[in-house]
Amino acid sequence: MNKLTRDQMAERVARDIPEGSYVNLGIGLPTKVANYLPKDREIFLHSENGLLGMGPAPAPGEEDPELINAGKEPVTLLDGGCFFHHGDSFAMMRGGHLDICVLGAFQVSKKGDLANWHTGAPDAIPAVGGAMDLAIGAKKVFVMMDHLTKSGECKIVERCGYPVTGIDCVDRIYTDLAVIDVTPDGLVVLEMVEGLDFDELQRLTPVPLTLAA
Amino acid sequence: MNKLTRDQMAERVARDIPEGSYVNLGIGLPTKVANYLPKDREIFLHSENGLLGMGPAPAPGEEDPELINAGKEPVTLLDGGCFFHHGDSFAMMRGGHLDICVLGAFQVSKKGDLANWHTGAPDAIPAVGGAMDLAIGAKKVFVMMDHLTKSGECKIVERCGYPVTGIDCVDRIYTDLAVIDVTPDGLVVLEMVEGLDFDELQRLTPVPLTLAA
């Protein structure tokens, strides 16, 4: 089968973001989605550190250490963008004003619990940032992750083994193998990569899947 | 005895407002205090409808219907003043950022309960505005009122007969007869008008007073 590359995953997610959406792209893999947003759609990117209308990375030499994104990388601001303080920024998230947020994950449970902030290892230094706010705040939470860990375990699980970031919060999962909706009736497969059939996907995934009608 | 006029009361209160204070002057009688603030002191006047650094009334013809005070009268803004929304304005009050607020009152109890928003009459249409926020928010709450009602009843009482605005919130009472602190040990008379002696003030006031040392 043709597993999606990380860029292909980002491109796939980007396709599902409608014009006019207010979107937060999490640190890491989700950041790549910005590269694939169709140029003919106006989409509003939010960054937790107080900007809306975030533009692409600046040209080399044009970086401004006071114009950064949540990953602390230099960015730009589009015409029509604006700045605000952290209280307002997280009110946007917590208050349900973002249409979509895209997050990376260690695991997603069949009920839509998300684990993406902490491995739970006893010697790990925990850091949560805005992950828990994003998980519960946006109207739709999209997760992007590999379907399997490097050692071959499925990241879609019955119950999260890692400490959760939010309960019952994921709406859709984009993996390198499939696009899967989390619904009240369970996980519904919308798409699979070329060369993958449903039985094989189900074999790899330890929770019941159904195929979208 | 020489009862203070309303202007004399306002002048007396103004004397107790130190330079640099953030002050909210309630609607009605307290508004007059602004007229007597010493010109050599910088004092910051706050208005609940979203301004700090309020200046005097504008010259006739210079009124701006979008530059008003809590009483909806036209005002001006000093250099260094600013505008903000209602959330921020009441955060200033509730968060204890105002040094002093000056309020009118129907009654003040010996414990410092304030009644100034509602007569409790069954046919009265209640209206509270910012009174309850001011009563509990400012670091010091000064009340300005006549000592006696027109029918001769004292407005300083054992327990408020009118519905209260706030509990245990008044710090100092300025009447046309005296200046009285509300302390954990009871009401302490700081000043009396010329021609009034303590026994006479106590006779007019149905709760125990002591004279400041």
Added chain:
Amino acid sequence: MIDKTVASLEEAVAGIFDGATVMIGGFGTAGQPAELIDALIAQGAKDLTIVNNNAGNGEIGLAALLKARRVKKIICSFPRQADSHVFDALYRAGEIQLELVPQGNLAARIQAAGAGLGAIFTPTGYGTLLAEGKETREIDGKHYVLEYPIKADFALIKALQGDRWGNLVYRKTARNFGPIMAAAAATTIAQVSEIVPLGALDPEVIVTPGIFVQRVVAVSGAASARVA
């Protein structure tokens, strides 16, 4: 291209349904979106719950909406004013419900809705008639009342300038409830004196980011400063 500007007041208030909760900006007439209210009266929605600081002045704006008998309930802090006779008469006749809220609790509850909080403990009103029956708690030696968010289906607000993304700036004390209501309503409709090109508003001084605004309509600039 996203363009939140609409061409007419009629279009601006389209879809406001019977029984909706509608926040209306303004402190007295400053910041009151008088033209949007007139359009709402013409539009005809009824059984409305209105959230405003006051309950109308004179016979225009909010008072005219009340007079047209479109309002079932009003949530406000200061209904009784020298010129609130329309409200006064309806209230005395038992024809309008009143939920009286201290002004700072009104603001805080609107903010809580916009910020997604479930409830807040506020000190304002503790021990008073307006906290009767409400849950209270002592925290660090101080007494608080539990208050719940006030959300709205629509907010009608007035700003000075807006752009096609819905960014807004206000004028002087007409700002008042506008920014916090914009964040608390599912659909926020702003009347502005001027629609400016995208990028014309300084990103440092935009008061209401467009994320909180769904429709922007221009009214004549002169209207912005008049005593509505």
Added chain:
Amino acid sequence: MIDKTVASLEEAVAGIFDGATVMIGGFGTAGQPAELIDALIAQGAKDLTIVNNNAGNGEIGLAALLKARRVKKIICSFPRQADSHVFDALYRAGEIQLELVPQGNLAARIQAAGAGLGAIFTPTGYGTLLAEGKETREIDGKHYVLEYPIKADFALIKALQGDRWGNLVYRKTARNFGPIMAAAAATTIAQVSEIVPLGALDPEVIVTPGIFVQRVVAVSGAASARVA
């Protein structure tokens, strides 16, 4: 005449006492008041509780304060970063306490302190390790955690311009926690790139009104934009 400007960084941080809770603005280095932190290190206060989004980067600013062993406890959302080795080592050695707070709850708790709320029900963190042992409640079908305000004795923040009344404006994403920390601290100390005459800041665009600011100190303009 009220003049909140002070002539030196030393004067700016005077009186910060051992055991104080000190909020420090910034998201990473953007908005971090590096010069004030250096002055605090020189001043010598110890056993501090620090409130910041992060736990220091590299060896400068907040990291240098940690390295100087002045910090007993840090309240933050994201301590672990590529260059947070100073914190990491202290934490692993058990020499610093960490209260980890989701970033939005950190912001909301700071705001609650500034706004005088007793506590707030927030949805963030419900059902997670970071809500363990905390009171929860279901409101309108949604689950919330009760969180308390975070107040501070001092806040050290960085702004672009300030005036003698303490009014502040910020620059781009260096604004972040500055305005909400200013409101939550008993004494707020702002370093600015430029002190401007009273009235030079447009009253419509002042972000932090002077009521929230007690001291303002100018640092060289160049420092404002450098990667501190």
